[in-house]
Amino acid sequence: MKHLLIVCLMMSSFTLLAQETTKKNEKKQRTARIEQAKVAFISKKLELSTEEAEAFWPIYNEMQAEIKAHRKSMKADLKALKTDSLNQNDRSYQNALNSRHDGAIKGLDIKKEYSQKIGELLGYKKVFELGDAEIAFKKQLMNRMKNAPSGRGKPGPSKGSQRFK
Helix, strand or coil, X not given: CHHHHHHHHHHHHHHHHHHHHXXXXXXXXXXXXXXXXXXXXXXXXXXXXXXXXXXXXHHHHHHHHHHHHHHHHHHHHHHHHHHCHHHCCHHHHHHHHHHHHHHHHHHHHHXXXXXXXXXXXXXXXXXXXXXXXXXXXXXXXXXXXXXXXCCCCCCCCCCCCCCCC
């Protein structure tokens, strides 16, 4: 009886690990599909030629990676403050607010630097249109997620909803 219990426990733990791995893979695949849709959407909106796209996307991806790393570090600083919130005083919160404001400025500086690079490459009209295209993509993605069927737990279009344009 003991052996049967041990075997059952081992099998259930393997099943849970397999499910967790599957969920991680599904999330990675979903993220990759979203990124592919974003590339197609922005390339179409900016009317990028093949040569322009080959030069643009490495710069854009570098900018996004730098912004993501910056946000991650800001988030870690805020998390440290929140986890020890009972031992904090007003001065700590004032420093955190100043840090948050400095972080927002640094984020804008990153965007400004890369806007300059992209502007020199594609022209500043396309940099301006890039901002609009990013906003339009996010709106379309949010609408698609909002209209996704919630019962299955998988994102996707519901009946009558539109796919990425």
